[in-house]
Amino acid sequence: AQSVSQHNHHVILSEAASLELGCNYSYGGTVNLFWYVQYPGQHLQLLLKYFSGDPLVKGIKGFEAEFIKSKFSFNLRKPSVQWSDTAEYFCAVKGVTGGGNKLTFGTGTQLKVEL
Amino acid sequence: SAVISQKPSRDICQRGTSLTIQCQVDSQVTMMFWYRQQPGQSLTLIATANQGSEATYESGFVIDKFPISRPNLTFSTLTVSNMSPEDSSIYLCSAGQGPNYGYTFGSGTRLTVV
Numbered sequence: 001a002q003s004v005s006q007h008n009h010h011v012i013l014s015e016a017a018s019l020e021l022g023c024n025y026s027y028g029g030t031v032n033l034f035w036y037v038q039y040p041g042q043h044l045q046l047l048l049k050y051f052s053g054d055p056l057v058k059g060i061k062g063f064e065a066e067f068i069k070s071k072f073s074f075n076l077r078k079p080s081v082q083w084s085d086t087a088e089y090f091c092a093v094k095g096v097t098g099g100g101n102k103l104t105f106g107t108g109t110q111l112k113v114e115l
Numbered sequence: 116s117a118v119i120s121q122k123p124s125r126d127i128c129q130r131g132t133s134l135t136i137q138c139q140v141d142s143q144v145t146m147m148f149w150y151r152q153q154p155g156q157s158l159t160l161i162a163t164a165n166q167g168s169e170a171t172y173e174s175g176f177v178i179d180k181f182p183i184s185r186p187n188l189t190f191s192t193l194t195v196s197n198m199s200p201e202d203s204s205i206y207l208c209s210a211g212q213g214p215n216y217g218y219t220f221g222s223g224t225r226l227t228v229v
Contacts (some may be wrong), residue, residue, distance in 0.1 A: 034217065034218075042222075043207075043220055043223055044158075044207070044220040046218075049217045090157060094218075101146055102148060103148070103158075103160070103209070104160070105157045105158045105159075106157060107156070107157045108157045
């Protein structure tokens, strides 16, 4: 069975600070990896995804994530956060081989960016 | 990517009653799923909606409580049956094309059971 761990449950940063949110997954086969964001009062939106190829993936709004296969990690980064990045961030994994093509989500990280 | 319309967006229901949530996708999709997001928690997969056959339920979820239909490649319903306050949650529909495609989510149905 696949699983996802997000280590930071609540993160508070000042504007312009750098961000890194940790995500580790557990799965024995090929995976697709995702980061979703949920802004207050809004529905889930896809930030970025990794399927194959270059392990450094760039998404919307200046976010990027790096897939490190040896560490089973897919950490989310942004060099300089803005107040508008305040949201909840979810890492998700999809087992491609034998995983039923279903997404399994981490517990989420609540990010608050202060002015 | 697909656009999902989900309704109702919210409802307040009496315990013991049932609510059916509809999910309409603007294009044919291979995969459709139903999730639950309880207050302050992450998303939990309820089931995979299979077109033309019974849904595949995750551990802890049963067909009698959460019957699901998927008559075609663009539409699915989830019914929350015999509701109790513990069923108060946001229910989300998700759709995608399978391997190497991302999944889109509907805006959710916020259910309150009183």
